[in-house]
Amino acid sequence: MQAAIEIFINGISGVFIGLTVLYAAIKINKLIAGREPDKEKP
Amino acid sequence: MVFFENMGLLALTPGMVFMWVIGLVLIYLAITKKYEPLLLLPIGFGILITNLPLSSLMAPGEGLIWRFYHYGIEWEVIPPLIFLGLGALTDFGALLAQPRLIFLGAAAQVGVYVTFFIAYSMGFSLEEAATIGIIGGADGPTTIYLAAKLAPHLLGACAVAAYSYMALVPLIMPPIMKLLTTDAERKIRMKKGRKVTAREKVFFPIIAAMVIILLVPASAPLIAMFMMGNLFRESKVVERLNETSQNSLMNIVTIFLGVSIGATMSADVFLRKEVIFIFFLGLFAFMISTASGIMLAKFMNLFTSNKINPLVGAAGVSAVPMAARVVQKVGAEADKGNYLLMFAMGPNIAGVIGTVIAAGIFISILK
Numbered sequence: 037m038q039a040a041i042e043i044f045i046n047g048i049s050g051v052f053i054g055l056t057v058l059y060a061a062i063k064i065n066k067l068i069a070g071r072e073p074d075k076e077k078p
Numbered sequence: 079m080v081f082f083e084n085m086g087l088l089a090l091t092p093g094m095v096f097m098w099v100i101g102l103v104l105i106y107l108a109i110t111k112k113y114e115p116l117l118l119l120p121i122g123f124g125i126l127i128t129n130l131p132l133s134s135l136m137a138p139g140e141g142l143i144w145r146f147y148h149y150g151i152e153w154e155v156i157p158p159l160i161f162l163g164l165g166a167l168t169d170f171g172a173l174l175a176q177p178r179l180i181f182l183g184a185a186a187q188v189g190v191y192v193t194f195f196i197a198y199s200m201g202f203s204l205e206e207a208a209t210i211g212i213i214g215g216a217d218g219p220t221t222i223y224l225a226a227k228l229a230p231h232l233l234g235a236c237a238v239a240a241y242s243y244m245a246l247v248p249l250i251m252p253p254i255m256k257l258l259t260t261d262a263e264r265k266i267r268m269k270k271g272r273k274v275t276a277r278e279k280v281f282f283p284i285i286a287a288m289v290i291i292l293l294v295p296a297s298a299p300l301i302a303m304f305m306m307g308n309l310f311r312e313s314k315v316v317e318r319l320n321e322t323s324q325n326s327l328m329n330i331v332t333i334f335l336g337v338s339i340g341a342t343m344s345a346d347v348f349l350r351k352e353v354i355f356i357f358f359l360g361l362f363a364f365m366i367s368t369a370s371g372i373m374l375a376k377f378m379n380l381f382t383s384n385k386i387n388p389l390v391g392a393a394g395v396s397a398v399p400m401a402a403r404v405v406q407k408v409g410a411e412a413d414k415g416n417y418l419l420m421f422a423m424g425p426n427i428a429g430v431i432g433t434v435i436a437a438g439i440f441i442s443i444l445k
Binding site: 037039040041042043044046047048050051052053054055056057058059061062063064065066068069070071072 | 173174177178180181183184187188190191194195198199204207208274275276277278280281282285286289290293294428431432435436439440443444
């Protein structure tokens, strides 16, 4: 039972941590690439 | 006469005949009701032929379908290839426009772990319980991948349960969605997300693959293929690879996947009381996943003025894009002009990633 509780806690917290880091990565990605490059004038 | 002695007919058992009925029911549902036909049809046929006595199709080392199963699934080739195709088919735009919706995909994994715990309490081993729990993620290839690694004897039952419930999303989800939300909540109109640039879409699969694999290395085969497929799509420079991943390759591996899964369901493996529990627990996992996504959306609304329609949380179970379509339908019943589909696609895709992470965590602890 101890092992099951450990997997339960690790699993739920792991999924939330994983997706929180991905959330942060999306925010950083927006800062880096979120603006379309200025079009060159002819 | 030797001919009569070698007839399969003489080795027929009632269990095999019962499995024919199950196979034929799946074929019927696929053809007549159009329930996940791309998978239920080859699965149904696989069940039928594997339960024809003395055919040796699944005989280890010599059977034709055993080879498909061994090199395709046991060697972990087919599920990652399916993910390559899924990546090529996925547009992450909705998620990138409203990244906060990613947490709804995480919440939906609660059903996976609650069911894991219950299954273990009922006497299943840790590996079996993990395989049963992952059905709640409503992601067929991930379920198959995990089952093949942790509990191959449950692969057939878990895969059929996962695909059956995915097909039944329009029946399972709406009552839960209506039960947990008020009419006013269902009418919430969400603010349109910002415009996502092409560069963001190209960067995302690269960043996501690196981040997720660094955190959960065991998820690498699925995530790597998923993100590579998406890079093919968004880079717009390898249209041939993109097109092949989405169509030809996906179709080929689907054939081998379906018939191999069906062929694992021989009467002696499938006709056990544990299988009935698996179907009940799988349904329970699916329902809890739906509910937990909705509840997290309601909880997030306590802290924000930019409200989320809680129905969108239900799409956190993967089942792409069926779950998002159901959200749109239930939302439109409350308010005809409310278009939730694009918003629901965010948690829907986040749910796929969340389920892969959940599977990776199970593998890293149990394998």
